[in-house]
Amino acid sequence: MFSRIGAAQKGLYNHAVMWSFFHKLGSPPWLYDIAGSILRWLLPVTIMALLVGAVWGLLFTSPDFRQGNSYRIIYIHVPSAVVALAGYYVMAIAGAVSLIWRMKMADVAMKAAAPIGAALTFIALFTGALWGKPTWGTWWEWDARITSMLILLFLYLGVVALYEAFDNKEAAGRACAILSLVGMVNIPIIYKSVDWWYSLHQPASIKFSGESAIDSSMLYPLLLMIGAFYALFTCCLLMNMRAELVQRESRTAWVRKLVKQDGAH
Amino acid sequence: MxxxxxxxxxxxxxxxxxxxxxxxxxxxxxxxNINLFFPPAEVAAGGAPVGQSIRVGGMVLEDSVQRSQDSLEVSFTLTDYEAQVPVVYAGILPDLFGEGQGAVAAGKLDENGVLQATEVLAKHDENYMPPEVAEALEKSGYDKKGQAR
CATH class of the missing domain: 1.20.5 (Single alpha-helices involved in coiled-coils or other helix-helix interfaces)
Incomplete structure (x- = not known):
């Protein structure tokens, strides 16, 4: 009789260990703490990488043989565009997880990713316009790449606006998850637009297979900047998530304790 | 599950x-409609409407750019190495416009098949390199992909 209870408890315990990570991920104080300890080292690393990449790319690379110095906008334009696309997948997948498993923290991640993605998309469009004027001769052209990127900006802003439009946060999360999942189709369209259609925007210079069309002396700082922008996105995401967690859980004991601790400092 | x-x-x-x-x-x-421009081959095949605003994109044919002495008028030929479309334009060309480079011209085709352009844009390709590398490639007679020019 006793042994049977023991076995059942053991089984329960194993089950608990297996799922503890998943469950901890769903625990706001745990996530708040772990995000904080990641940020403590990731934030300085990100700032260093951004500084080194920007100084290397903007000051220590050769000018381009045709564009001269104006090509240097690539060190801001390409990283922000790449991470704007990748960030959309983060938002949409977090939305899917919150839709299927009703995981609150996934909802927090989705909501936190949207404004960061919108900012990155805006930077990509803005720097593209700045580069387009001296290179193409126009600030804006309704070609497939630029138009689909503008749609991405509207999708991100749409998620932000839709979330705020609901009083019921659960309904808001569900609606936003569906919007981001439907909008996911836009990402491969943006990526392949320059290959599928005749566009003003040139095809990708960095190639995953074969030699890149950008000289390696210009490529290395660009790759560093892309890595730095990924890290920057992660930092902003974690910071946004922490802020959102504290706001949502403002009535709970752990947040009160946190505020008290901060007040005591 | x-x-x-x-x-x-x-x-x-x-x-x-x-x-x-x-x-x-x-x-x-x-x-x-998603394509930004017609390639010259499609214009030659009659795929582009005459008398309507269209864009034609291709490479500016070598030795085809002729500038007027007393006005901003310029004429050149766009090609995709299959067909050619002559273009006439009066205005300032972008800095990166040049022979052997990509360009997109917006305007209307007249009865003679000449594009009366109202706007000309330079189309930049995906190749980025320092001037020394470009010079070295020029000397060797190969492009970046190792193909003979």
Whole structure:
């Protein structure tokens, strides 16, 4: 009789260990703490990488043989565009997880990713316009790449606006998850637009297979900047998530304790 | 997996697949309108409307750029190495416009098949390199992909 209870408890315990990570991920104080300890080292690393990449790319690379110095906008334009696309997948997948498993923290991640993605998309469009004027001769052209990127900006802003439009946060999360999942189709369209259609925007210079069309002396700082922008996105995401967690859980004991601790400092 | 969650998972997958198929059909149906410009071969084949605003894109043919002495008028030929479209334009050309480089001209085709352009844009390609590398490649007579020019 006793042994049977023991076995059942053991089984329960194993089950608990297996799922503890998943469950901890769903625990706001745990996530708040772990995000904080990641940020403590990731934030300085990100700032260093951004500084080194920007100084290397903007000051220590050769000018381009045709564009001269104006090509240097690539060190801001390409990283922000790449991470704007990748960030959309983060938002949409977090939305899917919150839709299927009703995981609150996934909802927090989705909501936190949207404004960061919108900012990155805006930077990509803005720097593209700045580069387009001296290179193409126009600030804006309704070609497939630029138009689909503008749609991405509207999708991100749409998620932000839709979330705020609901009083019921659960309904808001569900609606936003569906919007981001439907909008996911836009990402491969943006990526392949320059290959599928005749566009003003040139095809990708960095190639995953074969030699890149950008000289390696210009490529290395660009790759560093892309890595730095990924890290920057992660930092902003974690910071946004922490802020959102504290706001949502403002009535709970752990947040009160946190505020008290901060007040005591 | 819990049946309710499995049902939601199927719903999510259906949503993604359905919206992808819908977007695919829409972009396939509109493919002619998504293209920013007509290649010269399509203009030569009669695929571009005459007397309507269109864009033609291609490479500026070597030795085809002729500038007027007393005005901003310039004429050049766009080619995709299959067909050619002559272009006439009065205005300031972008800095990166040049022979052997890509360009997109917007305007109307006249009866003689000449594009009366109202705007000319330079189309930049994906190649980025320092001037020394470009010079070295020029000397060797190979382009960046190792193909002889």
């Amino acid at each position: 819990h049946p309710v969650r499995r049902q939601r998972l199927i719903l999510v997958l259906f949503l993604v697949v359905f919206s992808s198929v819908a977007a695919g059909l829409v972009t396939y149906a509109l493919r002619g």
